[in-house]
Amino acid sequence: MIRYEKSKGLTDVHTHYCPGCTHGILHKLVAEVLEELGILGKSVGIASVGCSVFSYEYINTDFQQAPHGRACATATGIKRVLPDRVVFTYQGDGDFGSIGIAEAIHAANRGELITAIVANNATYGMTGGQMAPTTLLGQVSTTSQQGRQKDVHGSPLHISEIFAQIEGAAYVERVSLHDIPNIRKAKKAIKKAFTYQLEKKGFTMIEVISTCPVNWGMKPREALDWARDHMIPVYPLGVYKDVEHHD
């Protein structure tokens, strides 16, 4: 009896990700969700700039590679001319929350029927560990060598909290990949986001607390613990917006 199979949503190539990086897990979750919802063949992904630029190599759907920060605009263009397809972006916190925050906010505000998967690892991974909008106070990066200081560099940007305020956003949740129960929760959240897209409820975004052991200068295990102990207190997990949830 087959207990586990690799998702058809993943291609048959090795990834370029560093040991201990959680992009591999996140790719797998997205791939499994697309397969389980039966929408692999009608989905179009948008790869961003950063480590996940190569997500088009790994996730087994049609893909477009967008300029840095523009993924939500590119997704808008695709979804508007192909309204019956599923469109998702796969971005980092720098792409989504810094250079692309205008494109992201306005796509959300228009209620574009797209899903943004946003990996937040508190650093610029691909370019070598520079300060990100999400870098924690005191966290050393190659461009904040004395550690991030509030009065010099500003404070960590709370992406989910910002997007929860946008009327066009239907579902916003922050999840984490630092242990198995949280990986399961992350998959549920991603599935919900895609389901909401299929039900035309509005813009959906899942912020995923991720690790970058190489640029954090840690072993993979240490990085998972650091995400749990240092990132989650600053970036609390949970559902920040759900149009179906009424108090």
Add this chain to the structure above:
Amino acid sequence: MSKVLIKGNEAIALAAVAAGCDAFFGYPITPQNEIPEYLSKYLTEKGRVFVQAESEVAAINMVYGAAGAGARVMTSSSSVGIALKQEGISYLAGAELPCVIVSVMRAGPGLGGIQPSQGDYFQATRGGGNGDYHTIVFAPESIQETVDLMKEAFDIADTYRNPVMILADGLIGQMMESVDMDKPIKKRDIKPKTYATIGTDFHEGRNIINSLGLDPVFQENHNKDLQAKYNLVKKNEIKVEVIDVEDADYVIVAYGTVARIARSAMEALKEKGIKVGMIRPISLWPYPRKAFDLVPKTCKGLLVTEMSMGQMLEDVLISNQGRFKVGFYGRAGGMVPEPEEIVDAILNFEDKVVEI
């Protein structure tokens, strides 16, 4: 076919609809606002896509997404707005996606002014985006020519999978002329868009729209392929009007609105007994260099006249290859030359000759 009296910007919008434009993405900027305003009505009425983006940067990236998804798509803007779109234009060229970009030039640099100008010739023909790429650029001198070029632009973009720019100025956009909207254009054999990202259920394999090439061998080959394509464009798509150059004493070189003004100057000079011809480039890239071979050896000089401080001048110097004296007369900042100014420039040609 019966003609209609129509304003340039409205004609651009109607020509786009007639050409089967599926989607428009843009951001307001003077002096081209009537284009998105009309399209917000015409496209929406036809159940097609109109989105006012949050910025020019977003608009061109929506164009990229929709073009990659196989749609006929366009944007329009002006000078500073086109500057913001250059990132996306480079990506469109790199990923080989078709689209039409209308650029209605205003005065620069910087915020400049909103009056007509041709100060964005370099921006259009050299491109402000990164890398070795070309945008195919056409510059109409009348509303009829604008309409015809608009319709053809979508076909040319699809034929070569490349952005095509219609370069106009505020005069073309704002004036009204009598136009035949149904004038037929050249039929082209346009291949199906098998590259489009429409979902793997709808085609063989997997489609990826991309301009990334970290492997230098791959990326150099991609550049060579692009150059081969650009050479094909140079071979097939040059448009130029050559008027009375065979026995000309002087030849004026002008495009767009300035070419129209130069026509009046030519008439006035003819009455003075001076034979003046004109080379009017319609395609600015590729540039009609060979047209300059038609200038007779007896010609005393070429007068380049532009609403800029001398941009197309460089293409004329390249095309001339040192054969004739080249003079320049330009206005800038939103100032439009009078025919008399061009007459004077010819009468005092030696004062206008450009040092190289």
